[in-house]
Every structure is written in structure tokens, then in C-alpha cells.
Amino acid sequence: MNAWIQAIINVFINPIFYKSTLNQSTPLIFAALGGVYSETTGVVNIALEGIMLIGAFGGVVGSYFTGNPWYGLAVALLLGVSMAALHAWASIRYSGDQIISGAAIILLAQGITGFSLVELFGKPGSTDLVRSIPLVNLGSFEKTPFFGKIFGSLSPLVYIAFASVIFSWYLIYKTKLGLRMRSVGNNPEAADTLGINVYNIRYFGVLMSGILAACGGAFLSIGELGQFTENMSNGRGFIALAAMIIGNWSPTGAMWAAILFGAASAFNDQLQSQGILHLATNTQYLFGMIPYIITLIVVGGLVGKSRAPSADGIPYIKD
């Protein structure tokens, strides 16, 4: 028992835990924000998982063929927006079932990435190593005890993620466009009567979710290591949806929930590596399920208290 307490203390006093929390939260923040955009305008988007995956793949492909990881990010965004556009097209233009369309996008993303992986890199499983987006080095700050180790060298995408939260909060709550998004998501009929183009606003929301989720995916692949592995989004799109729900469909709320999930995951990794616990190798599987169980508990425990936009998931058919 003492060993466990010691191990937990060791995790918390180690700056690596906090750095890892930031890194694990970043893709979730991006994707959860994406969910906020889409669902604020009334379109449920479980396709986030697939968009992240294709974003991760696009990042590596772009970086591989141009040698420039920023072009990789551009390719990621392009592919992400395309997938989101498909989802938008089916669910807005053809008022299709948004959940089923989302599931189709997830399968498409798995198929396209798996297929292209073999075609472009000649083998299944994972790609070659490519150049990743260079980290932001804070120079001498890195030598600052504790904080230097946390913030000294992070991916620029980490900063972009947090900047996106502030930007999104401003856009959704403080601008005319944001007001339109919220009214379309809550009462499309009324919005339509006021002359707002419901379809265009919904397209905007879903396409934004494509950009953001693809950023999250790109972070997974070219944020640090510079490699894509099959199905590397690994459920993060769904965890991000849970974060969005816990965060009550607000950008800041989603961010805090994403950080909570990131911290749980980082805690997990760090605790397992504590030598004093003498863990058997198969306990990694027990630890591995913890983030998913936490998601289940919070989705089950909090959902009654958070409120989705009233018209979320309901296609709007203009009379």
C-alpha cells in the first residue's frame, strides 16, 4: 500500500506528468472543439474519430512528399475538411441519419488510410518516419526548474489548441455568427424565419469541426514522433465527444474536460512506469482501460446535468 502512495506521489511531483498531460490533452481539445462547432449548429458528428484518423494520415503523407511538416498539416486539414464535407453533405443536403453517416465516415477513413498506407509506403501497419512539426524551444527558460521541463519544448500545436479555445469561445458567444450558430442549433425554424440560412450555418459548423479534428489528428502523427500507425486515433474522437458533453457544449468546458481525460491518461502511463510497484506485464491492460471506464462513468453520471442544443441531431427540412 505504501508503495502505491509513494508511486502516486512520484507521478505528481514529476514535471513529465504535466507535460504529458498537455500533450495528451491537445488532440482531445482540438476534436472536442470540433464537436462543439458541429453540434452547436445542430449536427451530431461522431465522424470526429474518422476525421482525426485521416488528419493523422494526411499529416504524414504531406510531410513525406514535401519534406515540410507544415505542408503535412495543410494536407491533414484538406483531407479533414473533405471528410467533414461528405458528412455535411449527407446530413444537411440529404437530411440523412447523422449517426449512420458518421459511422460511414469512420469506416471510410479506416479504409482509405489502410489502403493508401499499403499503396504509398508498401507495407501495412505503419509509415516511414517523417519530419515532424518542430517544437517551440523557449531557450533559457527550459533550464527553469520544474516549469522549464513542462513548457520548455512543446509542439506549436499545443499553443494553437489553447488559442483555438479562446478564439472559439469569442466566436460562438460574442459574435453575430456565433449567435446565428446557436440559434440554428436550438431552433432552426425560428432562425429560418429571421432570414438566417440554416444550411449554410450548419455547413460552416461541420466544416470547422473537420478542420479542428484534423488538427488533432495531425498532432498525433506529426506533432512529435512523425509517424502514422494504423487506427492511431484509437477512440480519441469518441473520448473527445464525451469531453464535449461533459463540457456542456461550450469551448471552455470541453477544454477542461479534455484536460481531465489527458491527465487521466498521462497519470496512467506514468504510474505504470513506476518501478517500485513491481507490476506484472499484463497489468498494462488493466491500466489501459481506465480512460474508457472514466468516459463511461462521466457520460453516465453527468449527461443528465448537461444540455445539448435543442435541435442537435435533427435534420432541418425546409418546407
Next chain:
Amino acid sequence: MVSRLKKFYMNDKIIVPVIAVVVSLFIAAIVMLLIGKNPFIAYGALIYGAFGTEGALINNIMKATPLILTGLAVGFGFRAGLFNIGANGQLIIGALLATYVGAHMSTFPFYLSIPLTLAVGMVGGALWAAIAGWLKVARGAHEVITTIMLNYVAVFIANFVVNGPFQAPGGVPKSPEIAYSARFPDLLTTGATWLSAGIFVALAAVAVVYVIIEKTKTGYEVKAVGLNPYAAEYGGISISKNTILAMAISGALAGLAGTMQVMGVYYRYLGSLGGGMGFDGITIALIGQNDPIGIAFAAFLISSIRTGSNQMQIAGVSKNIVIIIQGIIIFLVAANRLVKSLMFWKKGAEEA
């Protein structure tokens, strides 16, 4: 008038999935052309790989067996208005429990151990799915998120179990074998492939699900909740009870799919046992339009594509194209108004 409307609807029920399948195969052919492969050769290889030899046909039927069941699982959920995306997890838990019980059946005669192992596999899947059903009715948690999370948890549980407490020595992580008395008899053997009696269990399940949906009070109530929960409740049908029950039945079918793999194919729990069969179940349910008989045909379609894809891979087209094909099918069924608008000959009748 009513019968004409009904005919029209029945028509769409068949035409939409058929068009979806054809269009998806066509798009995949374009992809093959783009990478410089001949789609006729590839599809030829696919057909040969699925039907060309006795072994291929047996493989095809063996693959269809669990797919019929996951298709029924997802389809039954849809009828109740539930999207059970967690058939994979239910399949894993069912298979794991069935393996555990099956491994302890060596002193039992087959007429006890086979039904017992089947029952345990179904109960395992049912309970796992019922968690999501309960979370939905008691806590309002959407089943899509909860069943997916339960999928991951199931995978980790299985990995933990076959890497420790229930592990057979040597090679890849796997459980010990089940007893001979708990295995399905082989009906036919060709080379390294065999046809197990599992296909009859799957076909029986088609009949049972058909009867449940069409002929029983349970089926009526579940459908009523699926169509309009508030109207159903107003009519005295409990939403909570039927949601949990529908999830449990759906999960039992998925658990049975996993049990088929244990009793007829691997005779143990293997890490790769689930594969993507839960996701395949979604494609199958959508192609089969949630109708048990339609699902059986759709399962054979998907199993043929899957079985044939190995031969297609040898002909130079990656198997992953099958996943793309399935994605396109699901997408087109979701956007069925798009498909209907493609049916130009009905443009006058349909306002798409």
C-alpha cells in the same frame, strides 16, 4: 391505395441498398483504375476467391456465420431505435465467457455442453450490452458513446485475461482450448478448411429473430419504442424496460457470433477473434434494411466480398478496399435521399 403505398415502400427497401452496393463497387473500380489496376481482373479474382472452389465456398459460409449474427444484432437494435455500435465488445465478452465454460466441459456429454456453452456466450453478450441499455434509460447516456467505450474495455479485459489468469503457453496470447464435447461437429472437410454446424445456429437465429420481431408482443413493443418512444409510453409500453431488453437481445446475438468462432473455428479465445465483425454488422444491417431475411442475404454478400478479398489481394489490390466499399455503402444508405434522387426514372413520383 394502402397496398400500392406499401409496394412502393417495399420497392425502395430493396432498391436503395442494391444501388448503394452497385455504386460502391463502381467507385472502388475507379479507385483501382487510378492506381493502375484492372478492376475486371480484381473483381474476377474476388468472385473466384469467394465461390471458385469448394474450399472457398466453405470459407465463405464460415465467414457468413458470425456476420449473420452481428448483422442481426445491429439490425435488432435499429428496430428498437438503438444504434448498437458495440457488437464487437459484446462478441468478445460472449466469446471469452463461452471459452471459459467450454474449457471446463470435458466431463459433460455434448448434449449438455453445447447448449450450455451457447447459452453462456449469449448471456455474456447480453449483459455487456445491457450496461449500455441501462446507462441510456437511467442516465440518458447515448448508446453510441457507451457501447464504443465498452468495446475498448472488452478488448482490454480480453487481453488481460489471455495474458495472465487464462493463458495457454506459447506463441501469441491465447486461452486454453475448449473441451471436445463443447465443439460443433464438422459437416464437411476440405484440406485445411471445414464447415461447422454453426451455420445452422445462425440460420435458426434468423428465424427466431424474425418471429420475435413480427409475431410476439415483445417484438411489437420494441418496435413501437423504436418508432416513437413517447407514443409507445402513452400506449402503456415501458421505454426503459424495452430499451434494456432490446439492448440485451442485440448483445445476446453478438455474443452468439463470438461463441460461433469459439465453438466452430478456433476452439479457444484468440486475440484477433473479433476482427471488425461488429462494424461489418452495421453494414449488413443497413444493406438488409433491418429485416432478418434481408440481413441473412446481406451477410452472405459481405462474407463473399471479405472471403474473395484475399484472392483479390493476391491479384494486387489491397484488402483494405473492402473497408472503403463498406464505408461507401453505409454512407449511401444514410443519405438514402441522395440515392433516391439518383433514381431518375422515378423522379416524377419521388420528391427528393
